[in-house]
Amino acid sequence: xxxxxxGVIVLxxxxxxxxxxxxxxxxxPGTPKNxxxxxxxxxxxxxxxxxxxxxxxxTTYALYYRKENSDTVYECPDYKTAGKxxxxxxxxxxxxWVTYNITVVATNALGRAFSDPVEIDVVYxxxxxxxxxxxxxxxxxTNWPFLRVSWEPPEKADTRSGWITLIYELRIKLxxxxxxxxxxxxxxxxxxxxxxxxxxxxxxxxxxxxxxGFWSEWSGTTFVKVPDYFPRERSMxxxxxxxxxxxxxxxxxxxxxYMKIHNLKHYVLPPVPGPKIKGFDxxxxxxxxxxxxxxxxxxxxxxPTTSNYEDFIVENLEVFVPEEQELIMEDSKDLQDDxxxxxxxxxxxxxxxxxxxxxxxLIDKGGGDKEEALQSDQEGSQDERVPTSPEExxxxxxxxxxxxxxxxxxxxxxxxxxxLISPLPRYNLMNQPNPPxxxxxxxxxxxxxxxxxxxxxxxxxxxxxxxFRSNPWECNFNHKQHPLHPQTTGKEHLQVQNEISxxxxxxxxxxxxxxxxxxxxxxxVEVQRVSGGNMVLxxxxxxxxxxxxxxxxxxxxxxxxxTVNNDSGLLLLQKESTxxxxxxxxxxxxxxxRATSNGYTASITPTSEKPMVGINSTLPILDDRMxxxxxxxxxxxxxxxx
Amino acid sequence: xxxxLAPISPLFVALVCLAFCSRLSRMxxxxxxxxxxxxxxxxxxxxxxxxxxxxSARMHGISNDLHSEFELYFLPSKNRVSRNCxxxxxLTPNGxxxxxxxAREELTEVILKLLLAWRDPLWxxxxxxxxxxxxxxxxxxxxxxxxxxxxxLRKGVQKVAEKMQMLGIISNSLGTLGSREALLASDSPEWxxxxxxxxxxxxxxxxxxxxxxxxxxxxxxVPEHGC
Numbered sequence: 113x114x115x116x117x118x119g120v121i122v123l124x125x126x127x128x129x130x131x132x133x134x135x136x137x138x139x140x141p142g143t144p145k146n147x148x149x150x151x152x153x154x155x156x157x158x159x160x161x162x163x164x165x166x167x168x169x170x171t172t173y174a175l176y177y178r179k180e181n182s183d184t185v186y187e188c189p190d191y192k193t194a195g196k197x198x199x200x201x202x203x204x205x206x207x208x209w210v211t212y213n214i215t216v217v218a219t220n221a222l223g224r225a226f227s228d229p230v231e232i233d234v235v236y237x238x239x240x241x242x243x244x245x246x247x248x249x250x251x252x253x254t255n256w257p258f259l260r261v262s263w264e265p266p267e268k269a270d271t272r273s274g275w276i277t278l279i280y281e282l283r284i285k286l287x288x289x290x291x292x293x294x295x296x297x298x299x300x301x302x303x304x305x306x307x308x309x310x311x312x313x314x315x316x317x318x319x320x321x322x323x324x325g326f327w328s329e330w331s332g333t334t335f336v337k338v339p340d341y342f343p344r345e346r347s348m349x350x351x352x353x354x355x356x357x358x359x360x361x362x363x364x365x366x367x368x369x370y371m372k373i374h375n376l377k378h379y380v381l382p383p384v385p386g387p388k389i390k391g392f393d394x395x396x397x398x399x400x401x402x403x404x405x406x407x408x409x410x411x412x413x414x415x416p417t418t419s420n421y422e423d424f425i426v427e428n429l430e431v432f433v434p435e436e437q438e439l440i441m442e443d444s445k446d447l448q449d450d451x452x453x454x455x456x457x458x459x460x461x462x463x464x465x466x467x468x469x470x471x472x473x474l475i476d477k478g479g480g481d482k483e484e485a486l487q488s489d490q491e492g493s494q495d496e497r498v499p500t501s502p503e504e505x506x507x508x509x510x511x512x513x514x515x516x517x518x519x520x521x522x523x524x525x526x527x528x529x530x531x532l533i534s535p536l537p538r539y540n541l542m543n544q545p546n547p548p549x550x551x552x553x554x555x556x557x558x559x560x561x562x563x564x565x566x567x568x569x570x571x572x573x574x575x576x577x578x579x580f581r582s583n584p585w586e587c588n589f590n591h592k593q594h595p596l597h598p599q600t601t602g603k604e605h606l607q608v609q610n611e612i613s614x615x616x617x618x619x620x621x622x623x624x625x626x627x628x629x630x631x632x633x634x635x636x637v638e639v640q641r642v643s644g645g646n647m648v649l650x651x652x653x654x655x656x657x658x659x660x661x662x663x664x665x666x667x668x669x670x671x672x673x674x675t676v677n678n679d680s681g682l683l684l685l686q687k688e689s690t691x692x693x694x695x696x697x698x699x700x701x702x703x704x705x706r707a708t709s710n711g712y713t714a715s716i717t718p719t720s721e722k723p724m725v726g727i728n729s730t731l732p733i734l735d736d737r738m739x740x741x742x743x744x745x746x747x748x749x750x751x752x753x754x
Numbered sequence: 755x756x757x758x759l760a761p762i763s764p765l766f767v768a769l770v771c772l773a774f775c776s777r778l779s780r781m782x783x784x785x786x787x788x789x790x791x792x793x794x795x796x797x798x799x800x801x802x803x804x805x806x807x808x809x810s811a812r813m814h815g816i817s818n819d820l821h822s823e824f825e826l827y828f829l830p831s832k833n834r835v836s837r838n839c840x841x842x843x844x845l846t847p848n849g850x851x852x853x854x855x856x857a858r859e860e861l862t863e864v865i866l867k868l869l870l871a872w873r874d875p876l877w878x879x880x881x882x883x884x885x886x887x888x889x890x891x892x893x894x895x896x897x898x899x900x901x902x903x904x905x906x907l908r909k910g911v912q913k914v915a916e917k918m919q920m921l922g923i924i925s926n927s928l929g930t931l932g933s934r935e936a937l938l939a940s941d942s943p944e945w946x947x948x949x950x951x952x953x954x955x956x957x958x959x960x961x962x963x964x965x966x967x968x969x970x971x972x973x974x975x976v977p978e979h980g981c
Contacts, residue, residue: 272977
C-alpha cells in the first residue's frame with residue numbers, strides 16, 4: 113500500500129519533472145470569456161463560452177448560475193446537448209422574466225479561473241430559428257407575372273398561442289447579381305414581388321425576429337425561374353409608333369431647314385472665289401509671311417527676253433455674277449510671240465462667263481504675251497514663290513511715282529470705294545518684303561495704266577522668276593518698255609479696292625507685268641465709265657500710246673485721280689501734261705487723316721507700321737472675298753470730276 | 755334690467771347644460787365608434803383586444819427607451835441592489851405553460867393588478883423627474899406619457915373584461931378579487947424605497963408581462979385574428 117502510494121507520488125513527480133525538463137510550463141487556466149446565451153423559442157436557452165488557455169494541463173469547465181433574489185447557486189444541468197463549451201437549460205430550468213446570474217469556471221491542476229458574471233433575462237435573448245417551408249410560386253394571371261412568396265414560422269416558436277410574436281423579412285436577388293433586395297414583411301406570411309425580369313432565375317430567402325430579440329439566420333435559398341413573357345399591350349405599340357413618327361418628323365424638319373438655309377446662304381452671300389495667282393501661296397498668306405508671298409510674285413528677270421514669251425501666260429480674270437464661286441480663269445496658253453493683239457471687243461470667246469457683261473470686272477484679254485495673271489485659287493495656296501524682285505526697281509518706281517517720301521510708313525492707299533475686282537487684292541495688303549516698296553504709294557494712273565507695264569497683279573508663272581513686286585498695282589507701274597509689249601489695247605479697269613484703299617489695276621493684257629513696277633511713267637486714268645453701281649471704269653491714257661483700239665469713248669475729260677476723299681469721292685486731276693509722271697498719291701497727311709481701323713491694316717503690313725488708309729468696311733467679309741479673289745461690287749461712290 | 759333677466763337665466767343655464775351634456779355623451783360615444791365601419795355600433799372583442807395590445811406595446815416601448823437612457827446616463831453600479839420589485843408580491847406566471855394553464859379570469863386579474871400597482875409609482879416618478887430635472891425634455895415627456903398610459907390601459911383592459919363578462923366568456927368574479935389585491939400592492943410603501951433605476955427596470959419587465967399576457971389572452975379567446 114505504501115509502496116503504491118509512493119509509486120504514484122514518484123510517478124507524478126516524475127511526470128512533472130519530465131514535463132519541466134521538456135521545457136513546458138504549467139499555469140492555471142485562463143479565464144473563460146464571451147459567454148453568449150440564446151433562446152430559440154423563449155422556453156429554453158443555451159449558453160456558450162470561450163475557454164481561455166488551458167495552462168498546459170487538462171482543464172475542466174463548469175457553469176454556475178444564480179437566480180434573481182436568491183443566493184442558491186446551481187450548476188448547469190446539461191453540458192452535452194448543445195455541444196462543447198456549452199450549457200443547455202431545458203424548460204424546467206428556464207424561468208422567464210427572471211434574471212440569471214451566470215458564471216463559468218475553468219479548473220485545472222494548478223488552479224481555477226472565474227469568468228465575469230453575466231446577467232440575462234430570457235425574454236431579451238430570443239433568437240428564433242429561420243422560417244420554414246419557404247415556397248415561391250409564379251402567378252401568371254395577367255400579362256405581367258409576379259412572384260408569391262409564402263413561409264411558415266419556425267416550428268419551435270409558438271406564435272399560435274401568442275407567446276411569441278414574430279416579424280419577417282425577405283430578400284431576393286437575380287441569379288447573377290450580388291446585391292440582395294430586402295423587403296420587410298411585418299407579421300404576414302405571404303408576400304408578392306412584382307416587376308420581374310422575364311426569363312431569369314431568382315433567389316429568395318426569409319428570416320424572422322421576435323418583437324424584442326435578435327434576427328434569425330436567413331432561411332435556405334429558394335430558386336424560382338420566371339418564364340419568358342412579353343406583354344402585348346396595344347397601347348404600348350401605339351406609343352412606340354407615335355414616338356417614331358415624331359422623331360422622323362423632327363429629323364425631316366431639321367434636314368429641310370438645313371437644306372433651305374444652305375441654299376439661302378448661297379443666294380444671299382455668294383461665296384467669293386479665291387485668288388488664282390500662280391505662284392501665290394495662300395497658306396503663306398495666312399501665316400503672315402508676306403515677304404515670301406510677294407516674293408513669289410516678283411518676276412526675277414524682268415524684262416523677260418523674247419525667248420521667254422512662252423513663259424508668260426496671262427490668265428483672264430473674270431468676275432461672275434454671284435453664283436460663281438470662283439473666278440473663271442483661263443489660261444491662255446497660246447502665246448503669241450510677238451504679236452500683241454489688241455482686242456477690239458471686250459468680249460472674248462475665251463472669257464468666261466460674265467466677262468462681257470459683268471460690271472465689276474472686265475478684263476481685256478490681250479493677245480501676245482500673256483502672263484499668268486492669276487491663278488485659280490481654289491482652296492489651296494499657291495506654293496510657287498517668285499523670288500523677290502530687285503528691290504531697287506521698285507524703289508525707283510516709287511520715288512518716281514510719288515513725291516512723297518518713300519518711307520515705309522507711307523503706305524497710303526488710295527481710298528476708293530469698294531468693289532475692286534482683283535484677284536490680288538491681298539497683294540496690296542501684303543507686306544512688302546522691302547519696306548520701301550511697301551512705302552510706295554499706290555499711285556494710280558501712272559504705272560497702273562501703262563499698257564506697257566504689267567499690272568502688278570500679274571503673277572508670274574512658276575517657271576519664270578521674274579521680279580515682280582508684290583504690289584504691282586501700286587502706282588509703281590513699270591513703264592519701262594520691255595520687250596513684252598504692253599498691250600493695253602483694251603481698257604484697263606482700275607480696280608480700286610475698297611478696303612485696302614489702294615488701287616490696282618487688273619490687267620489681263622500680257623505685257624508682263626513683271627516689270628510693271630519698274631516702269632516708271634505716269635499714266636493718266638481716264639474715266640471710262642461710271643457704272644451705276646459703284647464702279648469707276650478708268651482706262652489709262654498714255655501720251656503717245658495707242659490705246660485707241662479698245663477705247664470706246666473718250667469724250668470725257670481725261671483726268672487723273674488726285675485724291676480720294678473719305679468714302680466720298682475720287683478726286684481726279686486734270687491731265688496736266690503728258691509724259692509727266694504723276695501719280696495719284698495720297699499724301700501722308702491726307703492718308704493719315706483717313707486712317708481707319710488698324711486691325712485690318714495691321715494685317716496688311718505686318719512688318720512695317722504704316723498708317724494704312726483704308727476705307728471703312730466690314731473687314732471679315734472683305735477678307736473672305738479677297739481671299740478668294742472675288743470682290744463684290746459694293747457701293748461705289750460717285751466720282752467727282754474736276 | 756335684472757328683473758327681466760332673472761327668469762331667463764335659469765332657463766338659459768339649463769339649455770346650455772343640456773346641450774353640453776348631450777354633446778359630451780355624443781362625443782364619448784363617438785370616440786368609441788370611430789373605427790367602426792358604418793355608424794356607431796357594437797365593437798368587436800377582437801378589435802378591443804387589438805387596441806389594448808397595441809397600447810401595451812407602445813407602453814412597453816416607452817419604458818424600454820427610458821430604461822436604456824437611464825442606463826446610459828446614470829450608470830448604475832455593478833453591485834446591484836436586489837431588484838425587489840414591489841410587484842413581486844403579485845403572483846405572475848413566468849413561463850408559457852404556466853400562462854396557458856392559468857384561467858382566463860385569473861390572467862385578466864393579474865393584468866389588472868399589475869396595471870393598478872404601477873399607477874402611483876409612475877406618477878411619482880414623473881413628478882420626481884420633472885422637479886429635479888433629471889431628464890431632458892424628451893425623457894420627461896416620456897415619463898409623463900408612461901404614467902398616463904398605465905392609467906388608460908387599465909381602463910381599456912377593464913372594458914375588455916367587462917365585454918368578456920358580458921359575452922359570458924369569463925365569470926363575474928373578477929371585480930372584487932382584483933381590486934383588493936391591487937390595493938394592497940399599491941399601498942405598500944415598498945415602491946417608495948426603490949431608486950429610479952430599479953423602478954424603471956421593474957416597470958420594463960412588468961409592461962412586457964402585461965403585453966404578453968394580453969396576447970395570450972387574446973389568442974385563447976379570439977384566436978382567429980392574427981394568432
